[in-house]
Amino acid sequence: MEYQISSRLKLAAIIMVVLGLLGIAYGFYDSKSYTEENIAERLADESHHGGHGDAHATDVHSEAEAMHDTHAEMTHGEDVHGDEAHAEEGHEMSHEEHALHQIHNRPYAALYVAAFFFFMIALGVLAFYGIQYAAQAGWSPVLFRVMEGITAYVLPGGILVLLVAFVAGDHIFIWMDQDVVAHDALIQGKAGWLNKFGFFIRGIIFLAGWSTYRIFSRKFSVAQDNANDNRNFKKNFRISAAFLVFYIYTESMMSWDWIMSVDPHWFSTLFGWYVFASMFVSGITVIALITIYLKSKGLLEFVNDSHIHDLAKFMFGISIFWTYLWFSQFMLIWYSNIPEEVTYFVTRIEDYKLPFFGMVAMNFIFPLLLLMNSDYKRIPWFVVMAGIVILCGHYLDIFNMIMPATVGDRWFIGIPEIGSILLFAGIFLFVVFTALGKYPLLAKGNPFIKESEHFHY
Secondary structure: OOOOOOHHHHHHHHHHHHHHHHHHHHHHHHHHOOOOOOHHHHHHHHHHOOOOOHHHHHOHHHHHHHHHHHHHHHOOOOOOOOOHHHHHHOHHHHHHHHHHHHHHHHHHHHHHHHHHHHHHHHHHHHHHHHHHHHOOOOOOHHHHHHHHHHHOOHHHHHHHHHHHHHHHHHHOOHHHOHHHHHOOHHHHHOOOOOOHHHHHHHHHHHHHHHHHHHHHHHHHHHHHOOOOOOHHHHHHHHHHHHHHHHHHHHHHHHHHHHOHHHOOOOOOOOHHHHHHHHHHHHHHHHHHHHHHHHHHOOOOOOOOHHHHHHHHHHHHHHHHHHHHHHHHHHHHHHHHOOHHHHHHHHHHHHHOHHHHHHHHHHHHHHHHHHHOOOOHHHOHHHHHHHHHHHHHHHHHHHHHHHHHHHOOOOOOOOHHHHHHHHHHHHHHHHHHHHHHOOOOOOOOOOOOHHHHHOOOO
16 A cells, blocks of 8 residues: 655645745735834824724824833833833834834744644644554554654754744744843843753754654654564554653643743743643644545545544544643633733733634634534544644644734734745645655554454444
């Protein structure tokens, strides 16, 4: 049962990458068209046409103080009222500088959101794959090669995330700006952890560990196909158990570094689990979508509706788990109403009402309604429909984590965001489907393969 990436799929991936690069280039060009010389005029024009700048540009003196206090606390930790020069110049000038900064941040933030989103899918699949081996699951071995194909993106995807973070620098992570750190006692207190050297060294260690497991696990899985004993399977079992311990720690630290540190004044002890739930359900959803796609091409003949049902069951179950974590984090912070904690959600509810509540609906209400019924979990097109909603919802989840701290209320899902999605989606498809074609799609040497082939629920 062989698979080769089709020329049509290759072409589609290349077109996506090219369109994505064009969209990103336009995003940078458009953002750079806003300068210190024309920012006041551009904001006034936005106000005239009902753009994002309307509330600020029209009634600056009546609203600026409240808005700047909010942005200083919640956006980048910048004390826009902190020096006497700005106070003397008045709110209008400081607002213009702040808006210019946010506009210039937008293409970097759009790139980072998309880069992390596709990377987290691959990392979520790697965790799911490791769990299957460590648990010696009998239902899933017919899906192992699909999982191995998706996890091929872990290394290139992780490198791309770190590359975007390196290039973007303080456009995303305000603690990388030494001028800001010099006037921010709170960030200074975290400088032992939040510094460039530590950030990238930890990132390299995380990636090295995850990729090492992926490489050896794939090697043992393929070697088991032609082995006369179960030695390679046992090796995979042992390294999977070790990997999961490593993953539990490093995934949490990665979520602090790569996501939570964009808001360096805020923290949540639940955040690592919350990000894990998002990547886990996204990864399982992509396993289901690619499995259904390959099945529609006449491949994976041993995959039956019970396998699809179990994948959809995980999609449903982890969506509920994600909702539990989201609500736990939100409710406790909102109810306690501690200013330095609740500002995180105040910003998102005030400035991101549609993506914030839309994300909750797509990640909880839709999976609940679409996948509650057991029979619907066996219908491929229904699972695909639910999966697309879930993936869009979790893209918005990452969008809500990054954008408020980088672009404030000047968010929009436009050409830079769509271009970034196309770029990384094209790379993801090319890497994953190329990896799928390297080995047979059935892990025939796995000791549980017969149980998996005849799995019925």
